[in-house]
Amino acid sequence: MKRTLTVCPYCGTGCTFYLVSDNGRLVGVEPSTTHPVSRGGLCVKGWNAFAFVHHPDRLTTPLVRRDGVLQPSSWDEALDLVVARLQAVQKRHGADAVMFASSAKATNEENYLLMKLARAVFGTNNIDHCARLCHSSTVTGLAETFGSGAMTNSISCIDQTDVILVIGSNSTEQHPLIGSRILNAAHSGTRLIVADNRRIRLSRHADLHLRHRNGSDVALLNGIMHVIIAEGLADREFIAARTENYAALAEAVADWTPERSAGATGLAADEIVAAARLFAGAERGMIVYSMGITQHSHGVDNVRCIAALALLTGNVGRPGTGVNPLRGQNNVQGGCDMGALPDVYSGYQKVSDPLLRDKFALAWGVTKLPAEPGLPLTRAMDAASAGLLRGMFIMGENPMLSDPDQGHARMALQNLELLVVQDIFLTETALLADIVLPAACYAEKEGTFTNTERRVQRLRKAVEPPGAARADWEIICDLAGRAGYSGMRYANPAAVMEEIATLTPIYGGIGYDRLDPHGLQWPCPDRSHPGTPILHLEHFSRGLGRFSPVAHRLPAELPDDRYPFVLTTGRTYFHWHTGSMTRRTHLLDREEPRSFIELHPDDAARLGVRERDSLLVSSRRGEVRTEARVTTMVIPGVVFMPFHFAEGAANVLTNNVLDPESSIPEFKVCAVRVEKMP
C-alpha cells in the first residue's frame, strides 16, 4: 500500500487528497485533513478520482493513420512523423499555418513547455487552450479594470464576508467545496443573493433569488448600480481614492432605473432595488461568478459590470470582499499563467513588447520570436475551416465535444492537412487525428497545478502510466529535440519550474522545495515571499481601479417562431466536460448515464412531453436526440442541456458567435426547437 499526496484533477477548487495504491494499482482516495480548501472533505468526483486511471480504454501506444486507419506505431516513428509533417506544413504555408492547443488539464510545466515549443521551436504564437472557452472574458475584462485577470481574494474569505452575490455560477455542483462553503456561510448568517434563472441548490438558501433572463446580466447589474448611486449607497471614499472614470459609469447607469432594468431582465423592479440595498448595505461583500457571466457574446461587458459593482461598493482589497471568478478546470488558472495564450508569455508578459521578446529569446537561446499575437482557439477553428490553418497539435482537449457548433468543429478539423492529438483516451477528436500520442494522466506524473485562488500546488506520481504512455512534458521535450532544438532538456518538472520562476515575475519565488504542504498563492515574486492571499490591497495592479461602463447588448440569437426556446448549456455535478474521465467512472456514469434536456413543466405540458420522453432538439446548426427531464429547475421558455454526452451532444446546437474582444463563444444562449419524437 502506498499513499501519494496530490491535487484533484477535476475543478479549479484545488482540493488535495491521497491516492491509495496497492501493487501499482490505484484502489482509492483519502482526503487531506489539513488542506485549507478541502479541509477533510471532497466532492463525489474527488472521491472517485482514482477510478478511471486503469480503465482498459486508456491509450497505451502511439497511433499513426495508415490507409485511413489508426494503427499502433513506435514512439520514434510517431514523433519523427509529427515533427516532419508540422515542418512540412510550415514550409508550404508559413509558420502560422500550424496551431498548438494546450490543456487546462495538464500541469503548469507542460503548459509552459508547449508554449515554448510553439514559440521557440516552431516560431508561432498560435497557442491557446480551453480558457478561451471559459474565462477569457474574465482575463480581458479584469485586466482592463483591475490590471489582473484572476480571483482577487481567497476561498477562505467566504467565511469572513457579510453578503455574497453568486451570479452565473452553480457553485455547489461545479466547485462543490467552494459552493459548500457558501452554503455554510448562508446558514451562519451571511446574506446570500443568487442571480441565475436556474433553481440551483444555492438559490434554496438565498435571501434573494433573481431569475433574470439569459443574457440580461448587464441590464441587471446596471440597474443595481443605478439604485446604489441613486440611494447614496456607493462607497464615495473608495471611489475617490482608488478608482478612475467614475463619472462615466454614473452617466451610463443614470437611465437604468429599476423599472427599465426590470423590463430588460424580466425581474420585478423591487427585486433589483432589494439586491442593490442588500449588497451595498453590507460592510463586506463578495462577488462570485463563473460561466453564466463569461460565455456570452458580451462576456467581457458582463465582467466589466461586475468589476464596476465591486469598485462602486468599495469591495476590493480587503478580506471578505472581491471579484471572484471561479476558474473551471483544475489548472486553467495555471494554463493562463504559463502563457498558453496567443498574446502573452508566462506571467501575462505580452509578446508584442520587444523587450519581453528579447528577454525570452535570450533565455531560450533563439535569435527571434514572433511578434504578432497568434490565433485564439475559437478563431483557429474558423481559420481551419477556411483553409487558412493547415496543421493542429492538440494536447488534452476534445473540441469535437467542447467547441460550439459541432458540425463546424468537425469540418474544421477534417479540413486540416495534419491533426495530432495527445491524450489519455481515444476521444472524439483523437478519432479524427492523423497521429495520436498516448499521455500519462494526472496520477502518473509530477508537476504543479494552480487553483482558482492562485494557489500553486504539487501534483505527484502515484502509479506508472499504462503501456508506452508518457508524461506530456516528456513528449513535448522529445519533440523539441527531434525538431533540432537543444533548449528543452530537463531532468524533471522541478527543473522546468526553476526556468519558469526565472522568467515569470509572479512565479519568481515558486520552487518545488517551497510548495509543501499546501502550496503558495501568486504573486510570489521572490524566494522569501510568503505568497498573496488577497490582490489589490493598497493599489490595483494597474494603479487605479477603472470603471468601464457598458451598454446592454442582446444575445446574438434569440427565440423566434421557428426556434422558440432559449437553450443554455453547462455541466452536471457528476460529469466533467466531455466525459472522457467521468463517463469511464462507474458510479459517476451511473448517476448521469444519458444526455438530457431540462424542460419546465408548463412547456412540457404544452408539448405533450412526459419525463424521459425522447425529444428532438434542433437549432440552425443541427439537431440531436435527447431525453426529457421535466423540472422547475428552469423557467418557462428556457431549456438546459449539459455538453458531456457524445450521443446527444449539446454542442451540435450551440452558436459559434464570439465575443469580439475575448473570442469566447456564446454557449449560454441560442435558439432551439423542441419536439417529441414519434
Added chain:
Amino acid sequence: MRVLTSDRLDRFFATLAQTWELRLPILLPDGTRVIGSPDDGPIALLGIAILSKPTAAFFPQQETLFTASGGVLEEPLAPPRPLFVLGFTPRDLACLRFIDRFFADGWCDDIYFRLRQNSVVAGLSGYCGPGGTLLPPAGGDCDLELFWDGNSWLVIPYSEAGEAIVAELPDTAPPEAVELFRLAAMTPPDENEIVIKRASELLRGDRVPDSFWAEIGDRCIACTGCNLACPTCTCFGVQDWRTATQVERSRMWDSCQLDGFMREASGHNPLGSEALRTRRRIHHKLAADPERWGEISCFVCGRCDAVCPTGIGIFAVARELVARFG
C-alpha cells in the same frame, strides 16, 4: 497487563513485521493521519483524529473480485502475510464487530474475509484521542489493545494471537496505570452518544416530519463522504472492465446518497430526492438497524461529521432533530 515504552515501539513493530503485514497509524506529509503502511510515513500513535475508516484495511474502496479469461476464472489470492491492523478506537472496534457480523450473516463474503481472516486487530485507547482526550478501553472486541496512560503503553491481550504477540513484553504495569485503566472503563457516555440515542428514539417513535428531511436534504451536495467515511457502511457497486481477452470484475464503495443507488430501470426512483435519501441514511442507522441487529449502527465515531462539506453529518442532524422534536 504488559507495558511498552515509547522507545521500544520501533523494535516491537519491527518484530511484528516479520510475521504480519503492518497497518499502523501514520502521519502523512501534510499532517493528515491515516492507518497505513509504515512506508507511508512516521508511525503516529498519538495525534489528530484519523478520518479514513480503519475497516478499509479489510474492505478497501475498490478491489478486484475476479478476472475471467479464456474460460478461466481467477480470484485474487489472500495476501502472503496476514494483516496486523493497529489504530481502532473502541468505537471503531464496535464498527468492526458490526460489519464482521454483517459480512458473515447467512453467507460469507469471501472477498472481505480474504483479508479479515487470520488478521490481528489492535485497539488504541487511553489518552490518545484527539488533543490527548481519554478514550475508554475497548475490552474484548480486538486481539490486543494499546492503552496510553500518558507515559507508556499498557498492552492488554484478549485473544490467543494477542497473547502470543505480547508474550515477550515486560509484565510490569505500575499499579496507578492499572487503576487508570480500570477507571477509564467507567467513562460515562458523551453528549454525542446521548443525542444519537435520543434521535433514534424519536425516529422510531415516528416523531420527525418529512419537512425536516426536506431542509436537511437541501443541504446535501451528494458528495457521498458520509457513506465512504462510515465504518459501518458496507454498500458497494460492481463494475466490469472488458478487453478483447478478459473481463475484470471489481467492486467499489457505493453510497445511498446517490440517486442511481435506488433508481429502477424504469427511471422511477423510490428514493428520488436528497430529502428521502438523507432520511433513509439516518433512518437505517438509527431506526432500522436497532430492529434488525438490536443496536444502533452509528457508533459515534464522528467521521461523517468531519468529512461532510455542508455540516449535515449524523451528529449535526441528530442534534438538530433532538433540539426541534426531542
